[in-house]
Amino acid sequence: MSIYTSITQLVNAAIKKQLIQREDEIYARNQVAAALHLQDFVEEPVTEEKSIPDLLEELTQYALDKGIIDDLLDEKEIFGSNVMNIFISKPSEVNQTFYQKYAQSPSLATDYFYQLSQDSNYIQTKRIEKNISYQVETEFGELDITINLSKPEKDPKQIALEKEKAKSNPSVGYPKCLLCVENEGYEGRIGHPARSNHRMIRMELTDEQWFLQYSPYVYYNEHCILLSGEHRDMKIDESAFRRLLTFVEKVPHYFVGSNADLPIVGGSILTHDHYQGGNYEFAMAKAPEEFSFTLNGYADVTGAIVKWPMSVIRLKGKEKESLVEASTFILDSWIKYQDEDVNIHSHTGQTRHNTITPIARQRDGVYEVDLVLRNNRTNAEHPLGIFHPHQDVQHIKKENIGLIEVMGLAVLPARLKEELLEVERYLLNESNELAAYHKEWADQLRETYASTLSKRTVGEIVRKELGMKFLRVLQDAGVFKRDEKGQDGFKRFINSLNQ
Template sequence: MNLNQIIEAFLSLSIQNGGWMELDRFYLKNRILLLVGEKLLEEESQTVELFQGTAEKMVDELINYALANKKIENDQASKNVLKAQLFDLLMPPPAVVNAFFAQYYSKTPQDATDYFYQLNRKSGYVKKYESLESMTVEAGYGEMTFKLMTDQTKKTSETAANEFAAACIQEKSSPQCPYCFESEGYAEQKAENSMKRFIRMNLQGESWGFQFATDEQYSEQFFISPEKHSSLEYGKRGINRMTQILDVFPHYFISLKDDGSIRHGCYEGGKEQFPLFHKSISRYIELADFPLLNIGTVYWPFPVIRLQSPNKEDITEAAAVVLNRWEKSIKTIEDNIFISIIGRRKEGTYEFDLLFTNADKTTENREIDRQKFSIAELSGVLNLYDAELIKTEEIERSGRIEQLSEQYLGQLLQTDLFKRVDSRIESFEDFLTELEKN
């Protein structure tokens, strides 16, 4: 493929993404030619066959031309600067993205998120790694899902966020972490960040930003963070905000989990239907103040309390009662022990799960190697990034995954907060008894 084919494909993608119009084609082409050090291209007589690679591949090819023309030095810093400049031409400005989002949202919420997600995918900001194989294993508490992924070096969102924050602190740069609004278009740490866009939201009278994860761990993984760099409330106000997010995006689930490090709290969610979501309440309990609320436990490797109601006020108030009861059941509040919370909408009903787990992994394993369980892992999905495992024969691979399922289940069992030495209540059963007395 020659330079003309690559540029024409680049122009088509830029215009298709909405940042530029057809009238801008010559202007945009000249901008690219200037960046890579080429003169005006002669138009070919026949129809130009477009370059078929990804946006990232197109940018890499353009950088090669810039190197050949000695437009930039052959070092990583110079390449990253040019990469960021080219990527930025692929994505519309934030105001345009937000305007299009609002226009699509006037049709349906899913139309809006579909637009924003596809924009991020086509430009290459969201890198979706499809699984080579997905296996469902009966793990004693119901079915768990194991996905063999193509990228064995992929980082979790938490790890990437921590590295970003550490680099920003070291360089004393403006954005403190990737959840800060100042990180929009900030490409100092990673050139692809020049394409980052936030959808502005108003939640409880405060400014928040919606963004998709650049390295998604499950379908349409996203984060919603406050404009102010601060932690999130785990009480009534925080849960009420989760129900508001579900009203805005009823087709997504939303979760709240302590990340253990970054002080800029954020909600995490997506479109995936995890195995936990398909489980039913196995034992109902009663809260006297909420006669119309379904509340009970879910049979899972660690304690889970589920609340169901069409009334979001009941969900908010009842969840606060459970959280308050839990705070009284531990010896010291200073431990900052948080319960993971996952909420979703089901046919007009709000359904919230309270996960009583410290989310820490207790054993080392070459495939299961992260320090904390993600929301996906707590909900029954484990992504495996292991080249050797991918290459093995089906029978051997199946046996290995069964072994991993036992290790995975064992680790989940050990996250039970009621087994901590600092818990005043001896068992989950005792906690439920105390809860019903309130």
């Protein structure tokens, strides 16, 4: 099959996806040919259809073979992104279409933008298919387990080149980070991802310009990112609560939440104010309420402790501003709260430890705000965090427990795909290369399941127990433990709110 056929197939696929119209066919074809340094075009019959990601791979391979680009991940990404940019409308046109559909219904608008983000190959659908995902039933509902295989690994040549370029040109700081609006349409460079095919929706929140986009590597349905137009540190405060509730007012079929704003308990990017949301119901959102309470001065707000391994307060009400004020009151109270009986210290000197991971949603016309209490203190026994995955679960999950994990979705490292196969072989007494840090866990599994281990059952056993490890991760991150002492401490905090 020739390169001309691949180009024709890509143009046809773009027309079928309604990225372009039939009248754009020749223009688009010539633009793709130019990217491949072709000065002519031979029309050839096309007898099959292929997906856009597959066709981009064919074009990228041709560019490699002809020496147009080097065999580096970032150069291949930049090439593919530039090709797809040929088929995508300008941001103004995308926004105009979004809000035309929004006038009919918010869900129609997000459906359009989500589909566009997939069809344009900004959302890496082919790579996402590689992820291992399943659910594990627990006493707190079904936890989502994902082993993330979608992000391609950089080879040593690219890593070395990134270091070399950083040394030779340390002043390059544009865009300032991966979440800045300046990434929209940015070609990319070695060490910074390609974003030529990236589009954002302008959305005003509390008199500020914010931008809606989808994650290139979505972890759940319609996994979106809402980012500030200003490059500033993340901050959980009254304004954050108001923005979260304003967003679910505008987009009522989505939830939205924020990572905590302190190291250890926050997410991976704390230097740019942003939230994450989407059209998905996590286990935490489905978790029942255990203990109800009211707040003095907030008669139209109801509160409850949620049955969840982490420490969650759920507030409900029909008035958005009342929920903002009640959430702010609880945050301010928690920031300075101490209870030595359950090892909670609010500050070390001037260093603050208490904060909140907030999540907002609408349900049947009622606003809900989940406030997950967090503390990032460390000590000699737990140098990575007292309320952080402890040593005995770090062979599975060592990274920060951010918003997505808090709600019940484990995003686990790619290394586990092969490592868990070695655990299975070890359990079956087969030749294996079991990682030393998994051995204690594997021995426990061997003892627990001695009578039921077989080739037929071993995979299910390991998947289930991986889910139980993630449950332990969440329990470690809970500031008020699920035992009697911890729940008594939780109720003391609730009672303190009315004193």
